[in-house]
Amino acid sequence: MLKLTGLSKRYDTGDLALSDITLEVPAGQVMALIGPSGAGKSTLIRCVNRLVEPTAGSVMLDGQDITRVRGAKLRQARRQIGMIFQNHALVERLSVMENVLSGRLAYTGFWRSFLRKFPSSDVKQALNLLERVGLETMFDKRGDALSGGQKQRVGIARALVQNPKLLLVDEPTASLDPKTSRQIMRLICELCREQQLAAVINIHDVVLAQQFVDRVVGLRAGKLVFDGPPSGLNEKTLTDIYGEEDWSAAGTEQEESDEPVASTGELLKPIGQGSHP
């Protein structure tokens, strides 16, 4: 469904952030993209919805080459792709409902959106999603009145109200505490499975990724260095991705969480799809 071919990006500063990435994500697959800071994870997902213009290569979404479209065609492509940001990216002076409904902008004419007169089916869907993320009573609150985790939930609702085929998720848990991180990650993955969405999730936390996704792709310095099931991650592959390190300590930061988490040893054992049969 999503197919990247020879995708490269060189920024104006000369940094080669992505080099020749070829990758296919079938419908309904939840894929984690891991790699050290600066590996090019954000650049990759931003090339998919053209927040960043790729330098070379193509991005096919259901047979349409997104890198070649402009104007209205580009906006139509973008509305099929939901995006969830690291720092929630809510418009903080807008209400929760306005933020969620902004996901419907590409389906709505200018004056309707300007006057905030969205069709009632859109409003109902927005409310359903707010219920799904547990914030139905917050709809009139202003964005800046919410906590970090709540903002992230609103961001999730905004992405899903687009009825996307593909979800791009950029480090959704990087600024959250361990417990909220797990809840947010679980929510995103459950929603993807409910709605048969494909997803590309950039994530720092390997343990968290292993527990929730179907497939892991490792990026290092803009190159694809790992592609396989979560169980394929071991001392050697982690070293390929992140460089030399004592991996047996990787799980310790999760210990504050009050939910059962993977212990140190478990990280290196293949983890089955226990939590998601």
Place this chain on the structure above:
Amino acid sequence: MSRTLPDSGVDAQRLALLKDGVWKPLPLIRDTRWRWALNASVLLYIVLAWLSVDVNWARVAQGMDRGLAFIASFLQPDFVSRSGEIFAGLKESLTMTLAATVIGVLLAIPVGLGAARNISPLPVYFVCRTIIALSRTFQEIIIAILFVAMFGFGPLAGVVTLAFATIGFMAKLLAEDIEDTQREPLEAIRATGASWLQWVNYAVQPQVMPRLIGLSLYRLDINFRESAVIGIVGAGGIGATLNTSINRYDYDTSAAILLLIIVIVMTSEYLSGYVRKWTQ
């Protein structure tokens, strides 16, 4: 002067002093000789400047009398004998001010959007920055003289002058505010596939609206004060009334007019503070 360690770039002398617990921030100019030369030249400039001021004390004494008469008239301002002219002038000024502010702000919004580097393509950016520069280069009085020559005496020249000055002022500050917006919400709304106008309405406007309202009210103040000044060169309003009274040495009426201007500016200052708090 002070030795520097080969690779680290650390000043050995300062490091040694630091170890004894002595630390001073780095001086702005490293080299002591340059520092002294600069200080000496500033001093020299002040002395020369003082010596070159040539005051005609006789003229000052004469003018002092007139100034004192002007100030004395504030003790007995005359609101009554010219009340008709004063009222008409104030009404004209307020109308000019409001019209010019509304027109100016409306025109400043597109220019401000175009002049924000983070959201505009380079050619648009340059055009808009040029408009701003043009509007801000000339003082209101000079613009007023030009427009009075074009449109004749009266409030029309005043409105056009104030609107023109408002564009530069508002567009520049609006553009700076847009450049300070958070980038992620802008990207998030773009990523939904929103059109450009929807994007401005949902992502940019909420972030800059409070400041835009505050600045518009501030500009309303400024325009009212300016309307008193540009009236003197023929652009209508209370300035014209004030100018007439001064030319007639009717300082009691001038004082009344100035007091009214002060009251109006203070009232609007108070009101705009209140509105600004409410829009946050």
